[in-house]
Amino acid sequence: MESVKIKTLLDSYLEGTTTLAQENELRNYFASTEVGPELAPYKAMFGEFSNLEAETYNKPVVVQKAGFWQKPWQYGIAAMLVVALGLAYFMSPTDNGYTEEEKLAIAQYEKFKEHMAMISGELNNGIEEMVYLTEFEKATDQFFK
Amino acid sequence: MTQEDFVEIIAPFKDKMYRLAKRILVSNDEAEDAVQEVLLKLWKGRARIESYKKPEAFAMTMTKNYCLDRLKSKQAGHLTIVHSNYAPSSERLQDQIEANDGVSIVFKLMETLPEQQKLVLQLRDVEHYEFKEIAQILEMNETAIRVALSRARKTIRQALIKQYNYGVS
Numbered sequence: 001m002e003s004v005k006i007k008t009l010l011d012s013y014l015e016g017t018t019t020l021a022q023e024n025e026l027r028n029y030f031a032s033t034e035v036g037p038e039l040a041p042y043k044a045m046f047g048e049f050s051n052l053e054a055e056t057y058n059k060p061v062v063v064q065k066a067g068f069w070q071k072p073w074q075y076g077i078a079a080m081l082v083v084a085l086g087l088a089y090f091m092s093p094t095d096n097g098y099t100e101e102e103k104l105a106i107a108q109y110e111k112f113k114e115h116m117a118m119i120s121g122e123l124n125n126g127i128e129e130m131v132y133l134t135e136f137e138k139a140t141d142q143f144f145k
Numbered sequence: 146m147t148q149e150d151f152v153e154i155i156a157p158f159k160d161k162m163y164r165l166a167k168r169i170l171v172s173n174d175e176a177e178d179a180v181q182e183v184l185l186k187l188w189k190g191r192a193r194i195e196s197y198k199k200p201e202a203f204a205m206t207m208t209k210n211y212c213l214d215r216l217k218s219k220q221a222g223h224l225t226i227v228h229s230n231y232a233p234s235s236e237r238l239q240d241q242i243e244a245n246d247g248v249s250i251v252f253k254l255m256e257t258l259p260e261q262q263k264l265v266l267q268l269r270d271v272e273h274y275e276f277k278e279i280a281q282i283l284e285m286n287e288t289a290i291r292v293a294l295s296r297a298r299k300t301i302r303q304a305l306i307k308q309y310n311y312g313v314s
Contacts, residue, residue, distance in 0.1 A: 014302065016295035020273055041305035045298075048251035049270045057163035059177055061152050061184055 002029075010042060146191050154194065155184065158201045161272050162208045168267045169212035171256070179215060183208050205282040209264065250308055254301045262297035265290050270298075 009026055012018050018026070030039075030046040098106065155162075162183065167176035187194060187204060197203050255263060264283060268274045269290075276287045283290065 014295060014298050016291040016298065020275060023270070023273070037309065040309055041302050044251050044305060045270075045301060048249070048255075052164065052252070052267075052271045055164050055167070056160045057177070057180055059181065061155065061159065062181075 006039075010039075146195070148188075151188055151191060154200055155187065155204065158204060159184070161201075162204055164271065165205060165208050165264070165267060166212050168255075168263060169209070169216060169260075175215070176212075179208065179212050183211050186211075199278075199281070202278055202281040205268075206284065209282060213260075250305065251301060254304050258297050258300060261285075262293045262300070265293040266297040266301075269294055 006026065006029055009018060009022055013023065013026060026042075027046050027050070030043045031050065035043050159180065163176055163180045166179040166183075167173065170176050170179060183204065186207060187200075194200050194203070255266065258266065261283070265279060268279045268282060269276075274282070276290055279285075279290050280287045285293075
């Protein structure tokens with residue numbers, strides 16, 4: 001009795017005319033009953049369909065990435081900021097309006113001035129010592145008239 | 146709509162999306178990526194999702210379209226359509242033969258079906274959608290779906306009968 005009903009159901013199943021309820025009935029039948037070789041293909045089919053249905057999507061659903069960084073134009077703003085800051089850094093005059101190169105030149109110049117002053121100081125010392133030479137001349141004058 | 150609301154809306158059918166994607170793209174990873182992409186798209190259009198009567202059908206249609214596009218696109222050129230998600234082979238050989246005899250054959254047969262039949266079979270026999278819903282998802286009419294379904298079922302049955310006869314005798 002049961003198997004006759006199943007066979008008619010299977011016929012309409014193959015024609016694609018069974019309802020979901022009828023298909024459910026078939027599924028339950030094949031899940032719980034051992035069947036002869038002529039129905040074995042159906043058992044395999046329904047078995048595999050249930051296997052396939054057991055698969056699940058296990059990845060976490062992530063749709064919102066870290067707040068601000070969702071939209072491309074925000075990347076644009078960030079890129080512009082970086083460029084602007086970079087330009088500002090290179091273009092802006094440093095401390096007292098000199099560039100690195102100028103500062104270096106000034107330092108060199110100061111050093112040179114210092115050296116020059118030292119040389120001139122030493123020279124002055126030398127000239128002071130010359131006073132003794134005049135004394136020497138005075139003394140000799142007395143003898144060689 | 147917050148992310149939590151969104152997750153709640155998609156929770157009932159995200160597995161179905163994944164299975165549909167996997168049926169089309171075959172590989173686990175590709176299917177996961179596809180689902181993630183579609184979810185992102187849905188999220189971006191979340192203002193509209195509430196106005197749809199059936200977000201599920203809409204999401205499934207999107208998944209189908211996205212995956213088919215993906216399959217056709219150049220990006221997928223390096224994507225081989227071989228299923229490589231091998232189950233662990235730790236069981237006894239005998240058990241395996243018994244289990245495989247039929248069940249995984251059905252899976253392989255499903256893979257060989259034409260795209261449309263495969264999708265109809267997936268949506269009807271695996272996901273148990275009404276014909277009306279399948280028509281909505283696949284953007285086909287119900288008659289065409291019945292025909293495709295009938296062909297798919299018959300093809301698989303025929304192939305299995307052949308297999309069983311050869312196997313037994």
